[in-house]
Amino acid sequence: MAEARARRPDLIASPHDPAGDARTLESLALWAQRWSPAVARDADGLRLDARGTAHLFGGETAWLDAIVGAFARLGFAARAGIADTIGAAWAAARFGRAAATRIAPGDARAALADYPPEALRLPASACAALERLGIRRVGDLDALIHDAGSRRGLAARLGPEPYERLRQAYGEAPEPLDPDLPAPALRARLDFAEPISAPADIERALAHLATELCATLEAGELGLRRARLVCARVDGTAAHLALGTSLPMRDPKALVRLFAEHLPKLDPGFGIDACLLDAEIADPWRARQNLLALPDGDAAGLRPEDLAPLIDRLTNRLGAASVVRLVPRESHIPERAQIRVPALAPVPESLRGARTVQAPRPLRLLPHPEPIEALAELPDGAPRRFRWRKRLHEVAAARGPERVEGEWWRGAESARDYFAVEDGDGRRFWVYREGAAGGLRWFLHGLFA
């Protein structure tokens, strides 16, 4: 990177996002099903079965052009190849001269002859070894392998793969299309002959998917923790809805209920031609998430699983940001020492393992420190008396100071001297002084029980 920057200071770099690429490829695979019912994903491309399909588009060449054109309209520079075999088509797509290359039936051997060995889907180490031996074309390899002795010799050096791949490309060895899309195991899918867009239709489809998915979950002794509904639109885009649950669940009706509240917000665009329901996170059914951490034998006798449906519904109805819990955050500044986290969200990675401060803290921290008038000895004495909300408190006992400096990396913040004080009535307060003589101010920040 540094070297590249040195050469081109105007270089724009963004981090490689393999997961993002995979997601994009997956949605493209879904979308590409308009060209063929059987679509499989490669590491860096898609394979479409042309059988019985290409002629509908006016022949193979027209089919290829249509595909490349359609990708171009989506903003992708695609390359395509078609041939008798997967291997030859793979090579044509990547090493063909044109963006769309058709290898006529029976022409694979001739067509591939001038491609480099890389066109045979060989590992890089094998390609490098062939290069060193001076074998720079598939044709050279073909000639070498023609001789049985050399073929054995090559296998002893590079393994059976070159020969095998060559035969696959020529159609002398079988290779299945491999239709197993690397889809999540927990997925339900529904395709529509005619695109749908009415909310009622979508809900019906959802119900169907939920039933199917929950059955799968049940078979696997699993419960859903996070689900995603993907609606593939005819224009190649997709609408997503995701939701989470506090405890594993697999009740289709409940699942539909959770989604249903959001369906009206879903934009079907020009119509939806396929729906997917994924269980993105699934936990073992028996696992119990003690999310609320209610103590055993709590007065109300509530168990987490009793509260879970309520939290789920409240969260999914009011929005994740509205139902929260407090999580400790390591900061010496008292008001920053905890943070609100949506009840269903996991503790943010950055806060995992955060401890609570050891110094004494009041049970109740005021939302904002409230200014008080106080009388105290300089430089760091505790207040003798103070007035808060118009009432004067005589301090009977005090402990402190606890000196808390500002977090310098967030800007200039002044230091505070905190005191725990008790007034004549036995009420205990948490007060602090900020600033030095001259600009000195007192605040009340919390109440002890």
Place this chain on the structure above:
Amino acid sequence: MNGPPPYAELGVTTNFSFLRGASHPEEFVRQAQALGHAAIGVADRASFAGVVRAHVAAKAAGIKLLVGARLDPADGPPLRVFVKDKTGYAALSRAISLGRRRAGHGGGCALTLDDLDALRGRAIVLALAPRGLGALHARFDGDAFLALARSFDGRDDDRLAEWADAARRAGIGAVATNDALYHAPERRALHDVLTCVREGTTIDRAGYRLAANAERHLKPPEEMARLFRRHPDALARIAGIVEACAFSMEELRYAYPELPGAEPGSSQATLVRLTEEGARARYPGGVPAKVRAQIDHELRTIAQLGYAPYFLTVHDIVVFARGRGILCQGRGSAANSAVCYCLGITAVDPARLDLLFERFVSAARDEPPDIDVDFEHERREEVIQFVYARYGRERAGLAATVISYRTRSALRDVGKALGLSADAIQSLSGTVWGRSDGLTDGHIREAGLDPDEPRLRLTLDLARQLKGFPRHLSQHVGGFVIARGRLDELCPVVDAAMDARTIVEWDKDDLDALGILKIDVLALGMLTCIRKAFALIESAGGPALDLDAVPAEDPAVYEMLCAADSIGVFQIESRAQMSMLPRLRPRNFYDLVIEVAIVRPGPIQGDMVHPYLRRRDGREAVVFPSPELEAVLGKTLGVPLFQEQAMKIAIVAAGFTPVEADALRRAMATFKKNGLVHRFGDKLIEGMVARGYARDFAERCFRQIEGFGTYGFPESHAASFALLVYVSAWLKRHHPAAFAGALLNSQPMGFYAPAQIVRDAAEHGVRVHPPCVNASDWDCTLEGPTALRLGLRQIKGLSAAGGRALAARRPKGGWRDPAEMAFLDKGDLEALAKADAFAGTGLARRPALWRTMARLAAPLPLFAALTPAPEPPPPLPELGLGEAVALDYSHLRLSLKAHPVGLLRAALGRTGVEPCAALTTASDGTAIKVAGLVLVRQRPGTASGVIFMTLEDETGIANLVVWPKIFERHRAVVLGSRLVAARGAVQREGKVIHVIVRTLEPHDALLGPLASGAFDGAIARADEVRRPGADARLLPASRDFH
């Protein structure tokens, strides 16, 4: 008289408790003095690494230092131990050594209270926690205390009362401290950053690992009195402790050891005897009077200072090395000594040079002499182990080097702690690199960053504070400390990262400050090369040579050097040196001394080079600013070129005392103390002006003295190096094959890649043969006086063990087939095949590769006859010449078949490219286009951003000058291309020819598909793009590209 009770901070943790303390020892000491503390107690974590600095600062500030350390015994509370006397000091030093060694490389100091028994009655022990106080009291009696400190966590009053109570119950006293981690509260932010670095986290995630407040600094006595007003006795006890700890570092009487087995007190007599013997051997025709006087003077001074054992030790080591056939030669100021010359330690003949013994040893200066001896780099370890064996590990150890934060490392660590992205840190450090003047917003924006971003500002500010902080201790390159008594009673001794080495915790400056002698056992690659060249010459039937047997002042050698024919020659093979040679035209040994010294940033920055050359050429009158300076500057034509001259100018022209001049030299050597140098600067310039010198001359003198700080050569040092320059040049002139072979056998060293060394040899009439399984040894060998056989070591990817085995097991008739080499692993066999080393068995490269790609089954001896003959390789496409050359470069880093550019001559010719050889006849100012492989890219710090590139084609080389504007336009070509065409104007200055570049074109595509990495091996070691900071010792200061 109602002042506060006297206070001394007994809880000081400096930045030598790495990543814990946030102030330098000096800062603590100065602050304590400024605040009116009665004393200061420095106790770093199981270390004395910062003690000497604290001592020096305390001495200067006139404040008492309590020497101590913090220890964490496994069976007691953490302790701060301050020694009362010398015995206590020795015991604490031993305890630290023991604990550190016991803890091993994991760090820490594993001790128990029993290990501290020797400290009983000899040290004050402060417990830092109220545990095990009873046991502590039982062990240390009235010397045990409990340290109280406020932490401002809201519970101080309760805790102090509790702790004081615990102390009372245990029968020990409580003592007030403030447990300081930094000298002033402003260091809190830096301390937080250090915490993040230590914990490997960022400021946003460090949480409660950060301190809540900024209270752990030195506080005024009044404030301490107020804070401990409820514990007046804890304050009162401080005075007693300070008084009890009477030890001062001054008391460490370092005694230099006499030679093992020597009669006590006989050293001086032995030294005189050895010197006289040496003198007779050095001057068989009688010792010249001048040298005689010098020897007598030196021996007197040595006797007076008691340094004889030191000279004998060095002599002992040198004799050992010579006995083992290890070449060695003294360098540095020791070359000023006739005694060292007679003892064979140095090689500069005092009769030939006018040297200055006072620069080396002086009775007026209380400073130990410093003898540095270079040994062959490949065999120095033998010498090091000899010293350990001779004196024992109890008495000998290597000095430490304090590795400090530099601009870049400070930026990196601070940036990381503040959560900047790796990219942002990279851009930032790229921008600040080489800028001493600080960053403007423009610079930051140039790096693609937002100067208004507060974190960026914080990072820069904190990195500036962190710069210069010690980061860890490493071992000095070869400085040995040898003691008469136990070394670990002088200073803690710890194991070095490298096996079989032990180091003391003090660095060169610390040792100097305490007057402890050190012997530098240094490594020098050129000595290895020279020894190997001698051996090769002898192997080819030539004479047996050694350093002294090389004929002196051979005109043919100077002839060669005047023509800038110096590839491979020690010190003068760089581009800058090469362009100086034809201008300086060295004709005798002293010219070489000047040549070595002149191409240095010191003289260059001081603008001394051109005046000297003009005067040498007679184009400028040789005048002296004053008669007194004529004596100083006479031999350099009135232009100061050497460090000694700068010193003498300070003395004779600016009225410095020798001691002040020496202090100036020290200030120069430690460039971190920039402020100090400038204070001297004013004194020097004003002093010279006051004595009637022109201000601009005075300023020039000072600029040069400043330049010497980092990169100056003393004359004696230049003279020592010049000897090796001469010897290596003589070898190159008279034994080019042996010299080239020795250079190749000593790689990596020097400026040039093997390709250039081999090419240069071929141009000097050497026939060079490729590596061959049947003809090559591991090393390069001679096949006759002018025929060089490349060694198997040239083959990339071949293991040394494999290569040596191949040569050692070679059958009488030679190898016939790779199958016989089953003892080699597949990687070695393939490496041989790729490098075409089987050609000697009749196997061409590709068939050989085919053969070696499959694992060769080792034929069992019994069945050897039954093993089927290997299948013949199939018909593989034959290699074209171009491909073969590219493969040669890929796997041998050079090709003997052809020059790659020669093969492309026709194609390049079509674009108007002329051969580099055309430059030799091109007249000044003509336009030309040349092309070649990129050999070196450099951006000297002294050349204001100009980049020098060297291209090579089959006819020669072209030296390009790329101005910054052109560089910006062709950045990618300069930094990335291997084959470059340059269009520009010829600039001639005598024999020095440059092309001032107007445009650059990349032609890598012509090199074919292998080009991507194949020609990287052609790039010289000195290249700064591939190897930023390559061999900084030989390079002048340079700015990095990134």
